[in-house]
Structures are given as C-alpha cells and as structure tokens.
Amino acid sequence: MRILGIAVVVTGLTALTVYAEETAPTAVSFTDGAVVQSLTGVSGDPVKGREIVGSKKMGNCIACHEITDLADVPFHGEIGPMLDGAGDRWTEAELRGIVSNAKMMFEDSLMPSFYRTDGFLRPGNAYTGKAADDTFGPLLGAQQIEDVVAYLSTLKD
C-alpha cells in the first residue's frame, strides 16, 4: 500500500547538493524518539526558527499549535498542545526527534514528519494535487530543523 520509490532517490540528491556532513532524512538515528546528533553540525538560529514556525510557507506549526511568543502572527490552531514551555518539557535531542519525525515519539501522531522523505501514501507535489516528482524533498531542510529546535528550546515558562 505505501509508496517508497521516488522519495529515496530525492534523498540522495539533497544529501549531495547541500552539506557534506548533513544527515540525510533516511539516515536520521532515533533513540526513544529523540535525535541526539545535530543534523548539520551547525547550531540552530532561534530567530530564523521563530520565523519558520510562524510562516505558512515553511513550518506552519501554528496551524496546529498555539504559541504565546508568536501572538503577533494571527490564527493559531488547536490541534496539538500549546507549545509554551516546550523548552522546559523536552531536551534539545527530544525536540529534534519530535520535529524531524513526531511519529517516533508519539505513535500514530497527527503531527506531520518534517524531516522524512519515504513511506507516504500518494505523496503529492506540494499543494498542487499532482503526483510528487523528482523535486520531492522533506518539509523542512536540515538546517531549518536545527533552527526550529533552537527556537523551541527558548520557549521556557
């Protein structure tokens, strides 16, 4: 039922074109849902992370989560838990795991996997409704994941 093909090829490409030390989406190593190693070796930028979390074009995390710190960006969803204090509740490694592939931390989670490229049912080409083509990549890039993790770590009560 699940479709693997295309995604694997693309992963190869991303790994080649971006960063030598970057961990490919298919090579991320999870321990109890957490990812200990940075995906890039370059520390995340919380300012960029904040933008990714709020932007509809990037993470769009607030489609599902409310975050008080992002009150300047309108319309926060109520599908997932509020993220205030996420930096107290979770370690950096756990946050990296949750953002990369929440299904490793929370079984069958509604939360999309932001750094994964295989195992989807009818993957599409972004929001066109057409089938995925060879431009298919993860929802966020490796450094964007690191930026989001850096931002979430600042969310302390």
Added chain:
Amino acid sequence: MRNLTGALLAGLLSTTFVSADPVDDKLVLNEETTLVTRTAAPAHLSGVLDEVMSGWLFRGTETRAMQTDDFDNPGMIFVDKGEDSWNAVEGTEGKSCASCHGGSEDMAGVRPVYPKFNEAAGEVRTLEMQVNDCRETQMGADKWKYTGGSMANMTALLASVSRGMPVNVAIDGPVQSTWDEGKELYYARTGQLELSCANCHEENFGNMIRADHLSQGQINGFPTYRLKNTKLNSVHARFKGCVRDTRAETYKPGSSEFVALELYVASRGNGLSVEGPSVRN
C-alpha cells in the same frame, strides 16, 4: 503529561477563541421549515461519534443567517439557473428533463438517497452521474463537466426541492463493497502531511486549524455556495481540495474512488436534513 498540556490548552483557548465549539442554534428556513442540523449518529458510527452535525453549525453568525432565507442565500440564484435548464429542450431527442420527470418539485426525495445503486447499469451512481446518464441516454445531449457550473446548478436545484428531508443513503446490499472502499479512503492518511479525513473531521471537529474552524465534513449541505470563491462548489471539488491540502496526489472528480468516498461520507450524515445549496465561507 499529555493530558495536562491538553487541559492547560483547553483553558487558555476558551479565552482566545470564541468560536471553538459548534454553535447552539436552529436553522429555520424562510421562517417555516426547521432543518435537522444535529442528530444522533447513525448506527454504523457507534463508538466513533454520538452526534452528527451539519457544517452550518460551525460557520459564523452572518454566514449562517444568509442560509436561513432564500432571498439572502446567493446559492438560490443558481437554483433558478438550474430550473431554466430543467425546462430546456436539448439534444437529438428533443427532450428536456421536464419531459420525462414533470416539475422539478416532483424530484423531492431524490437527493437524500444518492449515491445509490442503479440496477440496470450495475453501478453505484452519484446524482451527477445520473444527470449525465439522462442527458446522454434519454436526451441525446452532451455530458456536463462533473464539477462544472451547469452540473452544479442542476444539483443545487435537485437539493433545494429536498431541503428538510433526511439524508438516507443505503450502505448495505449491492452498495456495501463501495461503502467499504469509501470507509477505507476516509481513514487513509494521505500525502506528505499524512492526514486522513478522520484526523480533521472526526478527531478534531470544533477545533481551529490555523484560521479554519473544522466541521465534521458533512455533505448534506452540498452544493455549497462559498463566499471565498463566490460560486457553487460540488462534493468532489471539495474532496479534491481537502486531499490536496494533505500534500497528496488527489483523485479526480467523478473517479470511482471519490464516488465511493461520497457514498461513505453521505452515510455519515444519514439523519441530517438536506440543506443544499448551503452557504459556507
């Protein structure tokens, strides 16, 4: 811990979002017909939903008000256009819909039972499929585009004459395998976001997803006049939009998959009043 954050969240949101829950309101049409917008869920949903609710209950005050009066409902303009084509002779046989069926009001009771099994053709048919079959076979006229304007006008007319009647599609007998297929599609987590219809419309109705207030995704109100695109929207066009929003490759309007999904989704609304053309944002 997850429950704790959930409770915290609920507390905070009740102050932030005024419209999180469906409203407690009654849909009275033209000050005379009370429509059923909330009722006990059909038996096949036991353990899943207790109550089924029309999408009308999840819309804002002004949007809801537009649907209570035919003069305020922009969808009724398209019903009039549907009435014109009902009476228009087209095709090689020199017939109109009215030649065979009489007045459009005589079609009351048709909308609530579609999609349904057509014995002669041995297939499950949506209302659109039946309309096109009449056009081709009875009238010798061209098929209409499945989600096109002429078709939407006609389905709006056919819905309007059944308003207030309970949706009542069959789910067993010859349609059962189609219904099963539709159910599987409803729960399939598609696309790069891996979201199923159920994730949004069964597990999260009443919740906000960004700026949208999630309903149960019922189709008793179709076709819907949407303020967003100022036209009638057909069931399969809506399905296509929702599947696209999971970053998936969609199915095509009129495809066997969407016919099956329509039957299943319609059956989740068995007992709700036919409302089309409804008004949505």
